[in-house]
Amino acid sequence: MRREWIPFWHSGLSPHSGDVDLLFIGLLIVSSLVLGLLFFLMATFCVRYRASNQIDRGHQTAKSWHWEVGWTAASFVGFLALFVWGAEIYFQIYRTPPDELSVFVVAKQWMWKVQHTGGQSEINALHIPVRRSIRLVMASQDVIHSFFIPALRLKHDVVPGRYQDLEIEVEKAGHYHLFCAEYCGTEHSGMTGEIVAMEAPDYAAWLATQTPETPLAQEGGALFRELGCSGCHGTGSKIHAPSLDGLYGRPVPLSDGSTVTADDKYIRDSILLPRSQVAAGYEPLMPSFEGKVSEDQLLRLILYIKSLGGRHP
Amino acid sequence: MNEDNYLNAGYTLRSWFFTTDHKRIAILYFASLIFFFFIGGAAATLIRIELATPQADLVSSDMYNRLFTMHGVIIVWFFLIPSIPNTLGNFIVPLMIGARDLAFPRLNLLSWYLFMLGGCVTLFAIAAGGIDTGWTFYTPFSTLYSNSYVAVAVTGVFIAGFSSILTGLNFIVTIHRLRAPGLTWYRLPLFLWSLYAPSVILVLATPVLAITLVLIVVERLLGVGFFDPRIGGDPLLFQHLFWFYSHPAVYIMILPGMGVINELISCFSRKAVFGYKFVAWASVAIAALGFLVWGHHMFVSGQSLLASLVFSFMSFVVAVPSAIKVFNWTATLHKGSIRFDAPMLYALAFIGLFTIGGLTGLFLACLAYDVHATDTYFVVAHFHYIMVGGMVTAYFGGLHYWWPKITGRLYSEYWARTAAVLIFFGFNLTFFPQFILGAEGMPRRYHVYPPEFQMWNVLSSGGAVILAAAYLLPLVYLAYSLFFGKRAPANPWDAPGLEWQTPSPPPEFNFETQPVVTRPPYQYTPDFRAEPQNA
Numbered sequence: 001m002r003r004e005w006i007p008f009w010h011s012g013l014s015p016h017s018g019d020v021d022l023l024f025i026g027l028l029i030v031s032s033l034v035l036g037l038l039f040f041l042m043a044t045f046c047v048r049y050r051a052s053n054q055i056d057r058g059h060q061t062a063k064s065w066h067w068e069v070g071w072t073a074a075s076f077v078g079f080l081a082l083f084v085w086g087a088e089i090y091f092q093i094y095r096t097p098p099d100e101l102s103v104f105v106v107a108k109q110w111m112w113k114v115q116h117t118g119g120q121s122e123i124n125a126l127h128i129p130v131r132r133s134i135r136l137v138m139a140s141q142d143v144i145h146s147f148f149i150p151a152l153r154l155k156h157d158v159v160p161g162r163y164q165d166l167e168i169e170v171e172k173a174g175h176y177h178l179f180c181a182e183y184c185g186t187e188h189s190g191m192t193g194e195i196v197a198m199e200a201p202d203y204a205a206w207l208a209t210q211t212p213e214t215p216l217a218q219e220g221g222a223l224f225r226e227l228g229c230s231g232c233h234g235t236g237s238k239i240h241a242p243s244l245d246g247l248y249g250r251p252v253p254l255s256d257g258s259t260v261t262a263d264d265k266y267i268r269d270s271i272l273l274p275r276s277q278v279a280a281g282y283e284p285l286m287p288s289f290e291g292k293v294s295e296d297q298l299l300r301l302i303l304y305i306k307s308l309g310g311r312h313p
Numbered sequence: 314m315n316e317d318n319y320l321n322a323g324y325t326l327r328s329w330f331f332t333t334d335h336k337r338i339a340i341l342y343f344a345s346l347i348f349f350f351f352i353g354g355a356a357a358t359l360i361r362i363e364l365a366t367p368q369a370d371l372v373s374s375d376m377y378n379r380l381f382t383m384h385g386v387i388i389v390w391f392f393l394i395p396s397i398p399n400t401l402g403n404f405i406v407p408l409m410i411g412a413r414d415l416a417f418p419r420l421n422l423l424s425w426y427l428f429m430l431g432g433c434v435t436l437f438a439i440a441a442g443g444i445d446t447g448w449t450f451y452t453p454f455s456t457l458y459s460n461s462y463v464a465v466a467v468t469g470v471f472i473a474g475f476s477s478i479l480t481g482l483n484f485i486v487t488i489h490r491l492r493a494p495g496l497t498w499y500r501l502p503l504f505l506w507s508l509y510a511p512s513v514i515l516v517l518a519t520p521v522l523a524i525t526l527v528l529i530v531v532e533r534l535l536g537v538g539f540f541d542p543r544i545g546g547d548p549l550l551f552q553h554l555f556w557f558y559s560h561p562a563v564y565i566m567i568l569p570g571m572g573v574i575n576e577l578i579s580c581f582s583r584k585a586v587f588g589y590k591f592v593a594w595a596s597v598a599i600a601a602l603g604f605l606v607w608g609h610h611m612f613v614s615g616q617s618l619l620a621s622l623v624f625s626f627m628s629f630v631v632a633v634p635s636a637i638k639v640f641n642w643t644a645t646l647h648k649g650s651i652r653f654d655a656p657m658l659y660a661l662a663f664i665g666l667f668t669i670g671g672l673t674g675l676f677l678a679c680l681a682y683d684v685h686a687t688d689t690y691f692v693v694a695h696f697h698y699i700m701v702g703g704m705v706t707a708y709f710g711g712l713h714y715w716w717p718k719i720t721g722r723l724y725s726e727y728w729a730r731t732a733a734v735l736i737f738f739g740f741n742l743t744f745f746p747q748f749i750l751g752a753e754g755m756p757r758r759y760h761v762y763p764p765e766f767q768m769w770n771v772l773s774s775g776g777a778v779i780l781a782a783a784y785l786l787p788l789v790y791l792a793y794s795l796f797f798g799k800r801a802p803a804n805p806w807d808a809p810g811l812e813w814q815t816p817s818p819p820p821e822f823n824f825e826t827q828p829v830v831t832r833p834p835y836q837y838t839p840d841f842r843a844e845p846q847n848a
Contacts (some may be wrong), residue, residue: 010600016681018426019681020681020682020684020685022678023681023682024676024682024685024752027675027676027679027682030675031672031673031676033669033673034668035669035672037663038664038665038668041643042643042661042664042665043647045643045646045647045649045651046651046653046661048583048806049647049648049649049650049651050325050651050652050653051583051644051650051652051840053650057648057649057650057839060584060647060648064587064591064603064644067588067640067644068588068637068641071636071637071640072591072636072637073631075469075632075633075636075637076630076633079629079630079633081627082675082679083625083626083629083678083679085679085681086625086678086679086680086681086683087622087625087680087681087683088681089680090612090625090680091618091683092619093681093684094618094684109458126576142453143451143454143458143459144453144454144548146613146688148686148688148754149687150753151754151756153684153685154683154684154685155613155685155687156613156615157613157614157615157690159548159549159614159615160453160541160543160548160645161541161542161543161547161548162615164615170796177754177763179754179756180756181452181687181688181689181756181757182451183378183446183447183452183454183757183758184454185378185458186374186375186378186445186461187374188374188378188758188759188760189374189756189758189759189760189761190374190761191417192763197557202694209800215707218323235702266696270439289673291543292334292541304783
């Protein structure tokens with residue numbers, strides 16, 4: 001991909017990046033004006049009032065408070081405007097993504113592993129269709145990484161121990177840099193990849209050429225039996241464990257009286273820390289799977305449970 | 314040179330290493346800080362040379378990571394934080410307030426020993442194999458994944474923290490208790506306000522850093538889960554704790570620099586600082602508000618959007634008192650009688666570079682732009698404009714200004730001005746291209762990078778070589794002046810401050826008689842009566 005030397009002249013390519021670029025230009029203009037005024041005053045005073053210049057220096061401003069109030073108020077109002085402007089766009093960038101097409105991203109030292117729901121997986125590359133909002137679900141296997149696509153003016157840390165949702169959308173087909181922006185160890189600068197944005201037909205063609213192994217949900221089903229989950233949660237089990245059919249997206253009453261929605265985060269927590277949120281009416285019998293399942297496997301299990309039906313949030 | 318001064322009060326090693334004289338302790342600090350500055354600077358130079366090409370050629374990735382960690386750890390904790398307070402502050406504060414010494418001379422000496430002990434432990438960690446976590450020690454990388462000497466380095470920083478606390482405490486008590494008769498708070502030179510405010514931060518925030526560092530070691534060595542989610546911890550907890558110290562620490566570093574600039578601007582404009590009370594209280598406001606902005610380092614970390622909103626707002630608010638200072642310095646120039654001696658060149662450079670650093674800080678405080686710019690070279694450029702362009706420039710300015718008082722010698726004005734101009738030029742060439750790299754999206758801490766970023770990196774590396782050479786210049790001509798420089802008069806700048814009313818270098822107990830203050834600071838005569846030195 002060829003990029004020009006001038007930084008902000010190739011505009012961003014996501015629905016929000018135009019706003020971010022405009023904000024950047026706004027910030028540049030404001031700071032250039034302030035800096036220009038300051039340099040002009042400094043230069044003028046330095047020349048005009050240099051020691052060797054015999055010039056009237058009388059009537060020095062003794063009372064200064066109206067100047068002080070003036071520039072304090074001006075700075076404050078200016079800053080407030082910039083704050084509001086930046087905050088507004090920020091909330092658009094990080095709005096909770098709708099349950100669009102989900103792609104799973106697992107970050108680990110030092111690679112990006114991408115899983116499409118159809119079972120296609122790729123390393124250090126993410127193929128997506130253009131002009132379509134994609135929901136990324138990101139997890140880290142080890143340390144903190146950061147998912148950064150400069151062309152989209154978009155970045156989000158991938159912190160271990162939790163899922164991060166991020167909505168991305170690319171407006172123009174092409175190849176774009178994907179960087180890890182949070183320092184993560186020896187090969188941090190090698191943890192790069194590319195975003196390949198394709199027109200919808202191309203994307204469909206690409207998906208078809210990828211030999212889809214088994215769909216992830218199906219693999220999750222296999223894991224569900226392998227890890228012994230089905231022994232308790234399966235139909236016909238003698239142990240009193242909640243059934244998972246139709247669980248996804250439903251509200252779950254908990255033993256402490258509160259209610260949570262059974263989303264990705266809840267299911268993940270229930271597998272890793274089963275005692276933190278016990279469903280009402282059940283004994284806290286389930287062992288923790290902390291350290292026994294990888295992030296990849298967790299994703300498959302969640303997709304399997306999702307495939308058992310339920311209301312999508 | 315006057316007959317009896319602090320320098321010829323004793324020549325034995327004992328008279329230096331067991332001294333409780335604030336002036337001699339300041340000299341001990343000067344010597345140590347020069348050492349650390351050049352170690353940290355050498356690491357930076359190697360980093361920049363490596364980055365001249367997109368691929369790895371000079372060092373391995375592991376080595377590169379160790380270099381930038383070493384640069385950050387050494388420069389932050391063993392140069393920037395102690396720089397102005399422990400050298401210039403140590404020397405000048407008692408003289409400025411008409412006291413014989415700081416309030417706790419022995420604690421002052423202990424502070425230096427702790428500093429050196431911490432420094433040696435950290436240097437040991439570097440020599441034994443280095444640290445590869447970055448100066449921020451982010452978890453869980455630092456606690457469970459890094460195979461380097463994290464625990465040792467963290468111990469070094471932990472020890473040095475006590476040195477900071479003792480120095481802060483000493484300044485607070487000294488400024489409260491030892492002011493000369495008649496020296497009311499509003500008659501204090503602004504340098505003292507600018508040391509008092511960060512001293513309070515040192516005392517309040519450093520313990521939080523100490524606790525955080527202890528938690529790292531406990532998790533790393535004993536496996537108790539604080540930060541690693543696999544053992545029940547929360548990685549973001551570390552960031553909250555770390556930045557609760559480290560953001561106020563930014564103001565520990567820059568406020569004393571601003572204090573020096575007040576002295577320089579007023580002296581070489583022959584005028585009192587415009588809006589004294591506003592500048593004084595701006596220091597206090599920066600120190601107080603500085604405690605409420607730490608979350609702006611975490612806008613993309615997944616902290617709640619509401620928290621980000623509040624931290625962004627506070628970050629804009631904390632910029633207001635800094636703006637007040639810049640406007641007041643500029644207004645001080647108005648109708649002054651300005652002379653461009655070397656310290657003034659540094660002061661003017663400071664105002665320009667600090668303003669660029671501050672304005673780009675607004676870019677980063679702005680939520681939506683920070684999503685793009687954080688963890689890129691934009692951030693690197695921004696804080697180097699504040700820390701190097703601002704703080705180090707102020708340090709050099711103050712060093713030149715008080716050099717005749719400290720050493721009793723005059724340096725070469727020609728070389729001093731040359732160095733000031735070269736530093737300004739080299740600095741901008743090094744760091745301005747990094748703003749562009751950041752805006753283009755080049756992440757920081759990258760050992761290899763895509764080739765399209767090379768042009769700006771080459772410019773930056775070229776600038777770094779010039780800057781490194783420019784920083785070596787003062788070492789040469791200042792050292793030369795120690796032995797061959799002309800004797801300095803008591804008051805080479807014709808300044809009214811108390812520190813200039815005693816001989817150069819000052820006698821062991823600073824003043825013959827207790828000075829009494831009867832007027833506000835900065836009562837300069839409009840014309841320089843003293844001859845320009847070595848002009």
